[in-house]
Amino acid sequence: MDDILRILDKEKGVVDAEKISRMIGKPKEEVEEKLKQLENDHIIVGYKTIVNWDKTDRDVVRALIDLRVTPQRGEGFDKVAERIYKYPQVRALYLMSGAYDLSVMIEGKTMKDVALFVAQKLAPMESVISTATHFVLKKYKEEGIVFKEDETDTRQVITL
């Protein structure tokens, strides 16, 4: 099980059951069964492709918003978090320790998009006390992947 998750994490989910079965030396059917189980148990919650949008024509603007919010009795931060993460513009949401409570990753086409989302959707929420918006200028690394072209193999072709 650990091996399967380790391989998927490293290969970013593009490895098929057949390949995993060869890598861990177990039958393909067993791997498929385990994958199904991991998905059913919501241990594997999804498979995602990491895209470097800067290399495409599409304009993508991202920002990290620090939110200070008032937790609600009996619900803590979960209720307000749910109201926030349901927006498709919200790409990630974390409850944080420290100076603020929630960290929201917002995606839009333009800076104005993002700014309006914060101004019109997040800031007016009843439990939101304050917002601080930080625009992402450049992505260097995401999910363990560095956004730089692979360096070529500089080893000698043959060494004993």
Added chain:
Amino acid sequence: MNYEGLINPTVDKLAPSGIRKFFDVVATMKDAVSLGVGEPDFVTPWAIREAGIYSLESGRTYYTANSGLLELREAVTEYNKRKYNVEYDPKTQVLISVGGSEAIDAMIRAVVCPGDEVIIPEPSFVCYKPLTIMAGGVPVVIETKNENEFRLTPEELRERITDKTKLLILPFPNNPTGAVMSRADLEAIAEVLKDTNILVLSDEIYGELRYGKEKHVPFSAIEGMYERTVIVNGFSKTYAMTGWRLGYALGPDRIIKLMTKIHQFGIMSSPTTSQYAAIEALRSCDDDVEDMRSEYNYRRRVIVDGFRNMGLSCFEPLGAFYVFPCIKSTGMTSDEFCNRLLEEEKVAVVPGTAFGECGEGFIRVSYAYSIGKIEEALQRIERFVKKHTD
């Protein structure tokens, strides 16, 4: 200038690697898929590189003690105690060397006198024989066999021991075969040695790259062997630090003292930057090693499977990062196979004969490459094998 008569004939006569020509051809082929490299494809973990950079920033650019920084020697002994439960005194039983190779050279020179016999199991790494000859010793080769999974057997060892035998080289986990010796295998070897006065140089540079249920056992941990054994290990393979050139030897103080003398006059001290980086490696990089080991293990399964599926017999190697499939079914010699594979499919692997004559009929294939690259090479090799066996 007439150099004849000036140069050392012993060195002059050392057989240059018989496959030099092949290597030269490979080196010119930029588009070849190579599975011929004997070093990790991983870059040294960042924490180690950072420690090296920090040592430079801090101006630590001087010689260290001849035998290495005491802090590093302590880290080495702590590591060996923690991992293998073998104890050494960092002050008298450790030498930090320039790669494992220098430690091997120093050990051989420290003990071998002209005429002494050195038992060398083959196929094995290429340095033992020439170093023995340069020390005036006589190499006595034991050919390990495919049917024994290229392990050294006690019977073969017993047969080769004479009253001139001074030293046994134990090169396990093995380059090129990937063979390992289990605790039981080592105990059987110890049984043969226990009533002799033979020393052992156990080259355990691939010790951390061990797969399967049993963990690596240093030969000095086998009962009765501590006093006669020098362990050679290093950072190149375990921590992907080949270019840093750093290894070490652990052994009886009497021998380490001699080796340190040789090191002192020939080298002075090992690279200071590498030594600081190595402290970080030993103290905080167990997880990095485990990640690399797991990755090698995935590739190992894929590559063994690949060779077996194309009909080549391939015993399951449980150490290092090499497989050693048998290519006799193609009717070609190892050299022929490698040359033609390079020519026809542009895949570079190393003929088994590079590691001793008994490597004939085998090829060494390294899996220190990404799975994608391994799969591409396997497809090409399969096409080649099919073409030449039908």
